Amino acid sequence: MRKMTGALLALAALACVQTARAEGLDPTEQKIVAEIRAHAPQALALLEQSVLINSGTMNTRGVRDVGALFRKQFDELGFTTRWIDLPPEMRRAGHLVATRDGNRGKRLLLLGHLDTVFEPGSDVPMWQRDGDKVRGQGVSDMKGGDVIVIEALRALHRVGALDGTRIAVMFTGDEEEAGNPKSVSRGDMVALAKRSDVALSFEGSILDKNGQATATVGRRATATWELEVKARQGHSMAVFGANGYGAVYETARILDAFRQQVIEPGLTFNPGLILGGTEVAFDGATSRGTAFGKTNVIANTATVKADLRYLDYPQRDRAQARMRDIVAQNLPGTSATIAFHESYPPMAVTPGNLKVLDLYSRVSQDAGLGAIAPLPAEARGAGDIQFVAPLLDSLDGLGASGNGAHSPNEDLDVGSIERSAVRAALLIYRLTR
Structure with a gap:
């Protein structure tokens, strides 16, 4: 009896759904x-x-x-x-x-x-x-x-x-x-x-x-950005001293500061490729690159290719301004520049x-x-x-x-x-x- 009642209820429910659809x-x-x-x-x-x-x-x-x-x-x-x-x-x-x-x-x-x-x-x-x-x-x-x-x-x-x-x-x-x-x-x-x-x-x-x-x-809109870092090349024994920190440390400082300080809901930035050393080459057509360096030489160059995604233009402007400020706070013996390129509008x-x-x-x-x-x-x-x-x-x-x-x-x-x-x-x- 209970099984029959359940079946009838199911049929009735299906009929109601079909009626609702028709209406x-x-x-x-x-x-x-x-x-x-x-x-x-x-x-x-x-x-x-x-x-x-x-x-x-x-x-x-x-x-x-x-x-x-x-x-x-x-x-x-x-x-x-x-x-x-x-x-x-x-x-x-x-x-x-x-x-x-x-x-x-x-x-x-x-x-x-x-x-x-x-x-x-x-x-x-x-x-x-x-x-x-x-x-x-x-x-x-x-x-x-x-x-x-x-x-x-x-x-x-x-x-x-x-x-x-x-x-x-x-x-x-x-x-x-x-x-x-x-x-x-x-x-x-x-x-x-x-x-x-x-x-x-x-x-x-x-x-x-x-x-x-x-x-x-x-x-979200999409954009790309490129970070270029230069530094004084020298013997590794002088790193942190007279020759400064080198390009790799400066790159790490910048990226970690981005991670900690450029934070908003809906905003992301992703460094997808990093190359650093004393010789760096990048092919934009294939998104491939090479780097050469030695452990006892302070790296003189580094490059980062990355994207930026944002909800609207005011958010973009705030993020880019803060990123530029961070890039400008160089470690001794280094310099850095960042460039942004628009892709898809929001x-x-x-x-x-x-x-x-x-x-x-x-x-x-x-x-x-x-x-x-x-x-x-x-x-x-x-x-x-x-x-x-x-x-x-x-x-x-x-x-x-x-x-x-x-x-x-x-x-x-x-x-x-x-x-x-x-x-x-x-x-x-x-x-x-």
Whole structure:
């Protein structure tokens, strides 16, 4: 009797959930969801097809081949497509752009990228299915997100909801290592943003510690810095004395002072490479270097290559000022200089971004998929959306869920393709009404 009662209660609860879903979505939205769920196998097949093409950033042919595969999908959906070539000296494949002109609702810019961190010859498996998980090169970062864009738009197309919409899609070919100068490699993206109202980016969806889905309303800016230290060369017996402390001790002083004194929430700085000795050489193109020195000689030179990540420009300015002050407090017999170079601008947490998140969360709840929480800005690295976020309301993290991005264990939760496509399609539908 108790078992029967439990089963009845479970059925009643399921019926309530289904009713809630129906009540949260209008008839067209219910059709959109049904289309996505009915074509989930085809979405996974498209993902597999794209992943089996190596598209490491420097594999320009592979990036173009993935672009051609996705371009065909957009052509079938009635988009006008084009491939943007970058100057040959940039050694990047270029970008895929698909546009649809109309006169209804918000003008949307949807962002993805075609490249991965896995170059040809990588020993990471291309594609391995294991139940509800797929492991492979770029499955979650971010070919899964690209497929979600396509499947969301395909469902909208099937129910006639794309008619009259104003949507631009840009899949870049060098997100993992953007070509320089970025004013060129991201110039077309900025131009599209200036003609749009809302930007949505489909980098992977991250679950918080409670297992709740999140979206990204802010990302930290990235910059690089270089520390150059000089000192008097001499016999090691005179270190700490007439010949001073040498370049290596001065470098250690500076870096440890940074660690102890340049502290703010959301601010990080990472010295990724240090070379010191009496002869130092560094190749910026390959990020490799050599150093020569002897234990009985005081080092006369040291160099540090590092990054800096910050939430906003005031935080950047405070950090750089304090770092310069520390660098100037030289040990005897040494001198040092520091130089900063901007890379990705910050994606500030704005009221507009939070408003888009609120709509996205409402869509998810109406579809019975739960609320969406904001992800702390420091929980993500740099991304393409940062180039357009200063210009329009933006939201990121609408892609597939997985683990181990950029590692041999990168994987994807197969069910997240359907869930994220449902959320994305409904969000696009409501934004373009």
